């Protein structure tokens with residue numbers, strides 16, 4: 001007979017409650033780590049997917065994501081002429097709020113340099129890419145728009161022709177892709193008050209194209225020849241003086257270590273606290289479970305049970321609490337996190353680390369329990 | 384008829400150091416228990432009865448003297464209690480004032496457990512447990528957990544558990560103290576039968592004067608020493624002559 005199972009079976013509701021408790025702790029840990037991963041992956045989404053080896057941005061500005069940046073709309077042609085450059089595209093992005101069917105929608109309007117870029121790198125799950133130079137848009141599903149919807153941006157109406165999934169900016173606002181020319185038009189047609197504020201230098205926004213930069217683009221996205229030396233291309237463009245060149249790694253560093261630094265540290269700190277709490281609670285539960293059975297353990301010793309009988313009972317229960325709790329926690333996580341407003345990225349590697357942590361925690365706690373159980377003397381039954 | 388004793392306690396002592404003073408819980412006790420013999424241990428509170436049972440049951444080591452099973456010395460000062468667990472499992476059954484059943488196991492499981500930890504297959508262990516419990520009048524309560532059994536029933540399950548391995552020696556410390564007189568008498572009669580039928584040697588510590596007639600021999604303790612031995616059936620077996628005070 002399996003003592004561990006018999007014990008649990010005799011008080012099943014309590015065991016299940018414990019599993020749910022441990023499960024929620026693990027759900028919270030998965031969520032915290034996943035939120036952190038999600039924020040980073042959202043922030044790096046465009047940088048990692050747009051196909052840029054280099055970004056040409058306004059001189060002295062770490063744009064277009066960490067700081068604002070505005071450069072000449074014809075800069076792409078200049079860049080295209082540099083030896084080693086395979087392609088140069090214009091990039092524009094601005095936060096826009098508009099009304100749709102009576103609700104306010106906040107979107108990060110991003111320009112695709114049509115017709116070179118029709119959005120082939122987007123995760124389009126429904127509909128199609130851009131096919132016209134004007135008035136078509138691809139919207140992320142998080143914006144709540146459907147294929148065929150018409151939205152008004154600036155003074156024009158745009159038709160939603162494609163839907164993407166999981167494409168948001170660092171703030172979590174859904175991306176709305178239009179052609180670069182449309183994006184520039186939209187960015188320049190903000191209300192007059194905003195324009196005034198911006199002109200007076202009072203609007204400190206990180207938008208890729210702020211109102212004062214109407215008619216300008218935020219950056220040029222540069223793809224290099226496979227054979228080209230990136231440092232050489234950088235040096236050539238850098239010598240022009242009016243622009244700076246940032247690599248993909250530079251953009252990563254700017255976002256993660258500067259723009260998102262505080263947020264990251266904060267989330268990591270909370271994650272750390274949560275993991276410590278999880279460790280303490282799980283260990284206490286497992287250790288207490290053993291303590292509660294010391295009398296029975298003494299009895300087992302009295303009737304001559306080998307230590308292996310006692311050890312395996314403790315270890316099995318610890319494993320059931322630890323791994324069972326993990327399974328429950330993961331189940332909750334899979335069920336509820338997709339409903340959260342921000343992306344919670346549950347990565348296999350993180351799950352593996354977490355399950356490893358749970359196994360170690362359960363192992364350490366049960367070894368304390370075992371050490372205590374080994375000290376129990378058979379005659380304590382009589383106490 | 385000269386049978387050799389199952390249990391021989393020789394000059395056993397157990398002294399506890401308590402600060403400056405030494406408590407002589409047991410102070411040089413010798414006696415034998417033969418197969419089929421029901422021995423009662425009586426004496427005032429604190430006279431060392433339980434201590435003697437712990438030492439005879441290989442749950443504690445003596446600080447002096449030794450304990451022998453079937454002529455072989457198994458416990459002496461400086462020995463190892465942990466190393467005696469296997470021996471204990473096969474040779475000694477225990478019954479205490481409280482039944483001390485494992486609460487999350489049924490009556491049958493509590494009894495079968497003893498066999499299973501001695502590597503008896505589950506089905507055989509279960510069958511044996513059922514027979515034993517039925518023999519003790521608990522055939523209807525096999526699948527009840529201890530919490531649903533009366534005190535007397537629990538105590539009978541505890542006795543079945545002690546008997547499961549068919550040990551040659553049974554040690555009981557005030558097994559009837561928590562029972563009313565009728566149930567207490569039943570339990571004592573059960574011990575008498577077990578001694579007669581199974582030829583187990585049985586030592587019972589008791590305060591219960593009403594059942595003393597069932598015992599073959601009564602050993603009286605006082606201050607850690609044996610002060611009197613009464614043979615109820617002197618003809619039945621060779622007399623043991625302890626070095627009484």
Ligand SMILES: Nc1ncnc2c1ncn2[C@@H]1O[C@H](COP(=O)(O)OP(=O)(O)OP(=O)(O)O)[C@@H](O)[C@H]1O
Pocket residue numbers: 399401406407408409426427428429430431432433434435
């Ligand atoms: N671990 C110990 N440490 C110190 N003294 C002890 C210890 N165990 C027992 N004693 C003492 O040894 C003496 C004998 O105790 P024991 O339990 O054997 O008595 P007893 O005859 O069983 O008494 P009772 O009838 O009350 O159960 C008592 O004075 C007791 O206080």
Ligand SMILES: [Mg+2]
Pocket residue numbers: 432433434556
């Ligand atoms: Mg006692």
